[in-house]
Amino acid sequence: MQLEIFQVDAFSAEPFGGNPAAVIPLDRWLPDDVLQRVAEENNLSETAYFVRNGEGFDLRWFTPAVEVDLCGHATLASAWVLFEQLHEQAEVLRFNTRSGELRVSRGADGLLAMDFPAKQPVAVDIPDGLLEALGLASARALYRSDDFVVVIDDAALIDPLKPDFVALSAFDVRGIAVTAPGRGFDFVTRWFGPRVGINEDPVTGSAHTSLAPYWSERLGKRSLSCEQGGVRKGQLQCEVPGNGRVIISGRGALYMRGTVFI
Known part of the structure; x- marks a missing residue:
């Protein structure tokens, strides 16, 4: 075949x-x-x-x-x-x-726009060992949807992250997103998913069904510019129209x- x-x-x-x-x-x-x-x-x-x-x-x-x-x-x-x-x-x-x-x-500009269901992440306590596995000293907050969403304040900490993937795989979530404001975008992210066979995913559209609602509420914006990745990066546009959906666009x-x- x-x-x-x-x-x-x-x-x-x-x-x-x-x-x-x-x-x-x-x-x-x-x-x-x-x-x-x-x-x-x-x-x-x-x-x-x-x-x-x-x-x-x-x-x-x-x-x-x-x-x-x-x-x-x-x-x-x-x-x-x-x-x-x-x-x-x-x-x-x-x-x-x-x-x-x-x-x-x-779209006329060549962007492809995906209409996905929004997922509102819920604040949870940071479990023992999570920050250590990520190589972070602290975090602003932790949220949960399909993934853990670890919010930090300094975008400069994103690129240097070198997680312990064996330790991360012990947490019962699809993946772990680490996200921060700034660096030329409304927010930036890295996403790690050793539990589903992906140590790091360069750009995770589905993670933005949770990330975009969080950042939209925090920043008071419905239209968001986003970047995800470490060495390899990609760019997204997210719209949060308030109807339970997220529009995620890219090329x-x-x-x-x-x-x-x-």
Whole structure:
């Protein structure tokens, strides 16, 4: 069997930036173990698969270790492939996913806008060992949604972080986001997910379904400019319209197109 595969750098206008995702269009679903093994072989933070279903598409995401409920950058990459490589003519793409229907539209400026459900993080106590595992002396606050959201005040502490990933994997959350205001953006973030097989994800669209509502409320802004990453970074625009949704926008760049043989 031969499958077409695209590798797209999501949340970047050029290759070598943002977050790479593999995208594999399918005519029909293959067995789950095959989907997982291909994702493991790709060894990217996410491999996305989609199958046309009527006027929309069924979309699934796999890390090298597990299938996940929501992935922003691989959704952006999938939409980019459909619009730019497969010449989909719809104005709005509708994806059926584990997280409900997700919509992606293409703006006149080339940005792809993803309409995701918002998640309001809840303040919690900082558990023992978390800051030590991150290499932080202190934090302003800790919130929880799918992830721990560790809020700090100094953006200069973000880039030097060198977490203990073994220690981080002991915490029962999808991932850990460390976020701070400033540095030319409304907020900046790094995201670590060793528990789901991703030590660091360069740009995590789904994390911004929690990050954007937090920063929108704190800064009193509905439109937010964001950057995520350590050595490798990507840029996002987030809108928090107040209707229980978050609009996450970014660009994509094709790195590779090829064939999988299985």
